[in-house]
Amino acid sequence: MTWQPKYIITDKLLLTIREIGESIGEIKAQQLTHSRLAKLELSARELSSYASTSIEGNPLPLTDVKRLLKTHKESIRDTEREVLNYNSALQSLYQSVSQNRFKLSVKTLEHIQGQVVDGLMENPSHCGALRQDPVIIRNPRKTDEIVFIPPDAKHVRPLTKELMAFVNAKSGKVDPVILAGIFHRQNVIIHPFIDGNGRTTRLLTTAILGQLGLDFFEIFSFEDYYNRNVTRYFKAVGLEGDYYDLADDIDFSEWLEYFSEGILDELRRVIKILPEPSSAKPRLEPHHQQVLDYIYERGSINQREYGGISQRSLSARKQDFEKLLRLKLIETKGTGRGTYYVLPDTPL
Structure with missing residues (x-):
């Protein structure tokens, strides 16, 4: 049976998606030069690399992340490697999407996770491969409190394949924001790896947005929206309880509202740092x-x-x-x- 997520396109979601389109149109109207786009992309990568690793507990401040990405240190700590890994994976995804080489698949998912956790895992078999072991999600503040029990390892591959098949089949038929949002939450729920699930999911979500045609996906960092209120993000994206007790009743509607809000919020941030449009814009031949x-x-x-x-x-x-x-x-x-x-x- 083909997997079909449950969700409703609420008035709120519809309005947010429309405002996302208007915001992208506003950015397009700026007719940004290659140099300006390059600077915006660099700024977004710095912010994404900082925010996405910060969500997982990385203590490096944004100023240190920016400095780290501009230098080539030979000896690095794990916290620095985590940031560098994320930035490297993000750059490779930008390139594969721009060159129309990106393909959403289990192999791609494993490859990105391998980049994310490179040099950070004690067990090499947990790097670049779907998990073969059970995992339990605990409350980071009360480690004896179990929050969520993801699917059994034997079900990870079929569930992941179903998710990939759904997104690929609906490409061009469902709004990119909705498809990327559904992928994001369902992949977090499946929890396909021992470690690196959140970072891998956020990276691939960015690539999906770009592949499905969301213009200027390279110059915004929706991860920053989540990092500003991590508790809200975890509550919105995750589940509480046993996956098998919850699977039939998972509803993506509220999450999609939250997910689209994050994209719109980031687009508005980008617009604020763009120069004011000029009525006497010089003509370039x-x-x-x-x-x-x-x-x-x-x-x-x-x-x-x-x-x-x-x-x-x-x-x-x-x-x-x-x-x-x-x-x-x-x-x-x-x-x-x-x-x-x-x-x-x-x-x-």
Whole structure:
């Protein structure tokens, strides 16, 4: 029998999904440059790597996480490795989605969990493989109190396959927010691994949103919404009791309202840090954008390099650089024949 989750598309959920669409439209209207998008993506990865590991108890503050992601330390503590693992997995998922290589499957799930817990598990068999042992979820404040008993290990693979099949079958037929939300909660309930379940689930939820067409998924961090009230998140996403006593009555409606609120909240945060739209926005010709794209990909450009990718005359190329400098879209480095141009190092 094919698994079918129970949920109602409430008025509240419908309104939130509509507001998510409007918020994405507002971001699109900004016509963000590659450099601005790159900075927003970096900021989102920093925030996600901090928030998602913080949810699981990692004590590193955001300032330390940002510093860690910018350096290449040879000797790292487990708390630092946890953050670096998350960031690495997030980057690989961004790339696979953008290159249309992402495929939701048990193999993908195991691969991501393997990245998340790499170097952190005492038993290597628990890394990158569905669990073969029973687990019990306890109250972190009262370790003798059992909160939830997930499915037996023998049922983990079939339950996970059913979940993957549902999401893949409904792709393009059900709103991405609803599908990603259903995956998120059901995967947490199945608890397919000994460790790393929450981080793995949040990573794949991000990838699902991107794969199913939620624009700008790379520049927001819905994990931050959960981290601001971890108790509420755990209460919303989890269950209390024995899975087999609860399985037939699990309703995703309230969770989907909460899940969509988190996405909308984060999109609004991103909008707040974007520059105010200008009615007198400067017009850029294709050759101007060609210069910016080249710098974004290569890091810098000089007159010779511009001449190699453009048929424009030397005087026209000089005018192009002058215009981009006036608009503060590029900066000059070096002098004389060593002059080259880079993107400005400005805050978001």
